[in-house]
Amino acid sequence: SGDVYFGALRRTGNFSGVVEQTPYGETLVQLGLNAHDFCLKLQAGETFTSPAIICGYSNSGFETMSHNLHNFAKDFILRAGLRPVLYNSWEATEFGVTCEEQKKLAKRAQELGAELFVVDDGWFGERNGIENGLGDWYVNEEKFPNGIDELIKEVKSLGLLFGIWVEPEMINPDSDLYRAHPDWVLALPGYTPLTGRHQFVLNLNIPEAFDYLLERMSWLLGEHAVDYVKWDMNRELVQPGHQGRAAADAQTRQFYRLLDTLVARFPHIEFESCSSGGGRIDYEVLKRSHRFWASDNNDALERNTIQRGMSYFFPPEVMGAHIGNRHCHATFRQHSIAFRGLTALFGHMGLELDPVSADEEERAGYRKYAALHKQWRDVIHHGVQWRIDMPDATTLAHGVVSPDEAQAIFLVSQLAMPDYTLMAPLRLAGLEASARYQVTLLDHPNIQITGEGGHTMRKLPAWMTTPQTVSGEWLQQAGLALPILDPESAILIGLQRV
Numbered sequence: 001s002g003d004v005y006f007g008a009l010r011r012t013g014n015f016s017g018v019v020e021q022t023p024y025g026e027t028l029v030q031l032g033l034n035a036h037d038f039c040l041k042l043q044a045g046e047t048f049t050s051p052a053i054i055c056g057y058s059n060s061g062f063e064t065m066s067h068n069l070h071n072f073a074k075d076f077i078l079r080a081g082l083r084p085v086l087y088n089s090w091e092a093t094e095f096g097v098t099c100e101e102q103k104k105l106a107k108r109a110q111e112l113g114a115e116l117f118v119v120d121d122g123w124f125g126e127r128n129g130i131e132n133g134l135g136d137w138y139v140n141e142e143k144f145p146n147g148i149d150e151l152i153k154e155v156k157s158l159g160l161l162f163g164i165w166v167e168p169e170m171i172n173p174d175s176d177l178y179r180a181h182p183d184w185v186l187a188l189p190g191y192t193p194l195t196g197r198h199q200f201v202l203n204l205n206i207p208e209a210f211d212y213l214l215e216r217m218s219w220l221l222g223e224h225a226v227d228y229v230k231w232d233m234n235r236e237l238v239q240p241g242h243q244g245r246a247a248a249d250a251q252t253r254q255f256y257r258l259l260d261t262l263v264a265r266f267p268h269i270e271f272e273s274c275s276s277g278g279g280r281i282d283y284e285v286l287k288r289s290h291r292f293w294a295s296d297n298n299d300a301l302e303r304n305t306i307q308r309g310m311s312y313f314f315p316p317e318v319m320g321a322h323i324g325n326r327h328c329h330a331t332f333r334q335h336s337i338a339f340r341g342l343t344a345l346f347g348h349m350g351l352e353l354d355p356v357s358a359d360e361e362e363r364a365g366y367r368k369y370a371a372l373h374k375q376w377r378d379v380i381h382h383g384v385q386w387r388i389d390m391p392d393a394t395t396l397a398h399g400v401v402s403p404d405e406a407q408a409i410f411l412v413s414q415l416a417m418p419d420y421t422l423m424a425p426l427r428l429a430g431l432e433a434s435a436r437y438q439v440t441l442l443d444h445p446n447i448q449i450t451g452e453g454g455h456t457m458r459k460l461p462a463w464m465t466t467p468q469t470v471s472g473e474w475l476q477q478a479g480l481a482l483p484i485l486d487p488e489s490a491i492l493i494g495l496q497r498v
């Protein structure tokens, strides 16, 4: 409930946002180009269009804000696409990419239910770590003695689509490209450019640099059977300069021109926008891409709140959500496969793990949750998303209802030990009040009630053990009783109108 004024800038990269209280007691909000690194001299007759803002107002809280933004994205921005369940090799192999290893991963990924295989960083130049190779967009012949086509052929023979990682706007000082063209860096004369993740930014305003990238990317995408590109961009623009002038906005415009040209040349290719997660998630990039990587932090517990935040602004189908290894790459925490699988269910699902070293229980879990996602993908990707307020801040609940309100899927995640002794009822949203729904417990942790490893004081509500048919009104007004859940576990509830 309540008034919400909201807005988002339709621009990628550096920007400026100001919120201030005027002397008149009003709150003034400004969003736009950042004057700090923007410079433009307009010639007579020339025009310049500053970036647009998407903005709106809701008198019924954040849910309406979010629905309006999602509808805007769906009606005006989103590119249609399959949004296949993908497998990404990054957390399995990092830079240690070889053709033989990737072929093994692809086979396992296919067995687990992936529909697309994405080879991540490390396939090109002398890219053996973060310090080298960016800019040299040629296949590494030691890793791929017969070119990248050998892997693509294998991937396709498994019935999978093929995707590949690139970070075109970047250049490592330790690269052949930099050695040949040290003057292609986006920098200001008189200042030593700073590296970020050991890389400089390539100045796309230099026509030769732009043409080089366009040629290399067109070679990669046009001469190989590529279906999907993960386009990364892993550092900030610091003192971005061209011909002695601030050039952040000019650089962004050239980035759009490059991507637009590739999208027009290769309309069948789906693009993922990535920037270690987070840095390139905006409505202007969304016009040119199919999904975002939400964060490199793939810890299922952290991911619950990361995804909740992102969900207000962008619909589930564009939010990359991956099941990771049992040992999280980012935090070294461990979560059950059920918690990881359910957390990754409500987005554009992926698997980012090592299926070769995983045990059978883990692999069975990957298969199960990939299959569950495919079964519900249509509802998750085309329905209406609802976040449910729970009085206990340790419980996070959300779900998606199909546009005709006939089907719905809701998740209740318990993030920590509950603050209260009893769980509040789960009051659902978005259902048809006068209809009756069959309530099904789709997935739950192994809830032992008593005995060894169980809880002596826990009782499961009746609907969890005996299927029930309940009215939409009851589900929304009275709600479903919930059991006390262990921290870092979740239950999944399906609803079907009868």
Ligand code: GLA
Pocket (backbone or CB within 6 Å): 090, 120, 121, 165, 232, 234, 274, 275, 276, 277, 293, 295, 296
């Ligand atoms: C970034 C991305 C990761 C991975 C690495 C590769 O951190 O977010 O997913 O692609 O780069 O270097």
